[in-house]
Amino acid sequence: MAETGKEITIYDIAQKLNISAATVSRGLKDHPGVNKNTKRKILATANEMGYRSNSFASNLRNRKSNIIGVIVPRLNSNFMSDVIAGIEKVVNKAGYTLFISQSLELMQNEVSNAKAMFNNRVDGVLVSLAYDTTNIEHFEFFTKRDIPVVFFDRVIEHAKYPSICIDNYKAAYSLVSHLIEQGCKRIVHISGDQRRNVYADRTRGYQQALKDNQLPFDKELLIVNDLTKESAIAAAKKVLGMKPRPDAIFAANDYCAVNCILEIKKAGLKVPGDIAVAGFNNDQMACVVEPHLTTIDYKGFEMGEFAARMIINHLANPGELQNTHSLILRSELIIRESSLKKPAI
Amino acid sequence: MAETGKEITIYDIAQKLNISAATVSRGLKDHPGVNKNTKRKILATANEMGYRSNSFASNLRNRKSNIIGVIVPRLNSNFMSDVIAGIEKVVNKAGYTLFISQSLELMQNEVSNAKAMFNNRVDGVLVSLAYDTTNIEHFEFFTKRDIPVVFFDRVIEHAKYPSICIDNYKAAYSLVSHLIEQGCKRIVHISGDQRRNVYADRTRGYQQALKDNQLPFDKELLIVNDLTKESAIAAAKKVLGMKPRPDAIFAANDYCAVNCILEIKKAGLKVPGDIAVAGFNNDQMACVVEPHLTTIDYKGFEMGEFAARMIINHLANPGELQNTHSLILRSELIIRESSLKKPAI
DNA sequence: AACTTTTTTGCAATCGATTGCAAAATAAAT
C-alpha cells in the first residue's frame, strides 16, 4: 500500500522491475505493444509501491490539462447544482475534471475567471453569462488558441460559439397563452436585463402571445429590473397601484414571482382570484409559496450533460466546431394553483 | 498582443532579448537579483508576445499544484454558494484556484472525489461531509502526504483534522428555549443522520433545553429521517396524529420545516397557533412560506473565508497543523412569525 | 542451423520553468 513521504515515479517502478521507464509508462496505460506479463507486473508493483501518476509531467508532455472550466453566475440554485452534476458525470467519464467558478453576476468577475482559466490552460470552457455582461471579448483568448467555448442557458448569439438552452420564447409563449386562456387580459411581465437571451426571449414570447390573442401590448405592463427580492416587491407595489389593475403577473423567475405573490397577499388581494401569478424555473420554492406557483420546468442535469458532451466531442474531433451550432432542450409548462382562475376540468 | 497558434515560452522571450531563460524566469516573478531595466524589458516582451506561464512545467518543478480541492454535499443552497464565494475570495488572493466537486450526499462519491483530488495533487482539501459518510479513511491519503484537510460545517471530531463550524448545540438550545418561552411544552424535533455533527449537536441542544426547563424528553418526539420533502411530509403527518398533539416542531433544516408548515396548514391547523414551527439555516424560502419561518442564521461567506484562511495558513506554515484545532463561528436566532405564540412585546 | 517475421523493450530527446552555483559585469575602494 501507499507509503508515507516520498512520491513514487515510473523510474522507481522501472528500477524495481529491472526494466525501462518507457516500458513502465506504456504498461501503465495499457499500450498494446507491451507484454501481458510485464503489464501485470508493472500494475502490481505500481499498486504496491503506492504510485500515482504525476499529472503535471503528463500534462506538460501532452500539452493538455484534462480540465474543463465552468463559469456560472451563481451556484446557489437547484438548477445550477443539477447542471454541474450533469457536467461532472459526462466529463469525469471522459477523464476530465472541472474547474468551477462563479461570476456572482458581474462581468468583471467573469472576465477575471476566464483569465484564470486561460492561464490554467483548461482544455475547454462552459459558460453561463453574468447578468451584466456586455460583450464576450474575454473569450477570444480561447478561440484564438482553438480552445472550445460552449455557452449554456444564458447564451449569446455568435457564429463562433455553440450554445445550449431551452426555447425561452416558446416557453414564455405557452405560459402566457395559458394565462390568457384562464381569462387574464392585462398581464404584466417582470423581466431582467434584456441583453440576456433568457429574458429577451421570454419577453418576446410574452408579446407574441398577447398579439396572437388580440391583446394590446401596453409598455407600462413590461417591467424590467434586476429580479432581486427588493425589485420584485417594488414591482408588485407598482402593479397594485396600476389602474385598471392588471389581472396577472408573469415573472421571469420564480423568486421574483414568489415575492410578488407575498406582496399581493399582503395587500389583501387574492392569488389567483384577483391577480394570477406565474414564474419560470420551477425552483423548490415554487411549491412552498401559497398558492403553489405555475412555472416553466427544465432539466438542469440534462443541460449539463449535453453541454459537457458538446465540449468533449469538440475535444475528441477538433475542427468540427462549426458542425454543432446550437441545441434547444425541451421545457415544460407546470400549471399549479397560482394561475388557475377557472376550475380545472 | 497575443498571437494565434503557438505558445510562447520563456525561451522565446529569452531569445528575443538575447538573454538566458533563467533570467527571464527570475524577471517574471520579480526576483530581487534581476536588474530593474531587464525586468521591465522582460515584462514588456512577455506581454507583447502573449506569453502565459505554463503551470504544468512550474508545478512539476515546484511539486505544488496551487489547487485547493473542495468537496461539498451539494452546491444548491445559498449557504453553499456563499461558502464557495468566501473560499474563492481568500484562495484566489493567495494565488490558488479551486477544484470543486459535489458528493451529492453519498459517501461513495465523496471517496471517488477525494481520490480524484489526490491524483490531481491538490495542495489542500476543504470538506463538508456527505450525509451518509461513516468513516474518513479516504482522507488518510492526504494526511499521509502531509496535505492539509480542513472540515467545515459538516465536520468530524478528529485530532488530525482541524474544523470550522458553528455551535450547533448552542444554536439549537437557544432556539428550543425560545419555543419553550413561547409556551410550547411538547416540542418535536425532526433531525437528520445523527452521525453528522450538525444533526447530533442540534439534537443535544434540543434535549438540554428541554431538561433545563423541566420538560421531559419523550423519545417519540424525536424523529430522525433523511430530511427530504417526502420525509418531512411523512413526519408532519405523524406529528399530526400524535396524542396529545405536540405544540411545536423544530426541524433541523428549513426545507423540512417549510414542508411541515405546509402539511400542518393542509390539515386545517394554524401555525403557530396550534403548532409552532422553527427551522435551521435561514434559507431564502424561510421568508417565502407563510408564516415566515423562525430559524438560525449563520454566514456561509464567513465560514468559507475562515476555512480557506486556515488551509492557506497551513500551507504557508507547514508543521503547524496541530496549532489550530477547531473554530466556532457565531450564529444567530432569527425569530419570525412561525414561532410567535405570544404577541411580541 | 540460418534466416525472416513478429513482439517486446530501451535509448534519448522532449515538454517549460526553476534554481544552486559559478562566472561575468559593474561599481566601489584603494
Next chain:
DNA sequence: ATTTATTTTGCAATCGATTGCAAAAAAGTT
C-alpha cells in the same frame, strides 16, 4: 590602474511522463 565588493547573469541539472525510432528478443519458416 588594481584590487575588492557588489550586482547581474548564465549554465546545466532537475521535476516525471511520453514517444519515435531502433535494437533486442522471441517466434515462425525453410
